[in-house]
Amino acid sequence: GVFNAIQARQQQRSARNVEELIRATTEAYWELPDETLNKVFLSLQCAMESCIREGGENTYKLGHMSKAKLLREGRLPLRLACSEHTVSVMRSLPSVTPSHHS
Structure with a gap:
């Protein structure tokens, strides 16, 4: 990383x-190189989406998105869109309200 x-x-x-x-x-x-940072942050985005899909658990396995191949082909994205399933899971999770300590 x-x-x-x-x-x-x-x-x-x-x-x-x-x-x-x-x-x-x-x-x-x-x-x-910018590509190094991009690849790392794409991995982070994949991990975050997987964690959301698992309801906050870390029991997921990260898939391989072939970043080196995508980079060679000039198709490596700067960001990933969450799947509709992930958005649905996220919306079903209880909201967290920040506590205000005095």
Whole structure:
């Protein structure tokens, strides 16, 4: 994911103190290809939809969407639409009202 990609780039630099480590990590983030971030966030969207479909449980298995192939073909989306089934499940879940503590 994102953290592994950042860490791999950051470790190519030698940092002698915390400030240099922060700088190396920040530079590594900004050097990440847009495609890397897009693929990670597409996986996150798939996981979120699966979690919603399972009523908040994490008992789902993520499907394989062939992101590398879609990227090669120029068809990798920036975002995914939820299925109508997922929207229906989401609407049937009890709403959560934020509590206000004083």
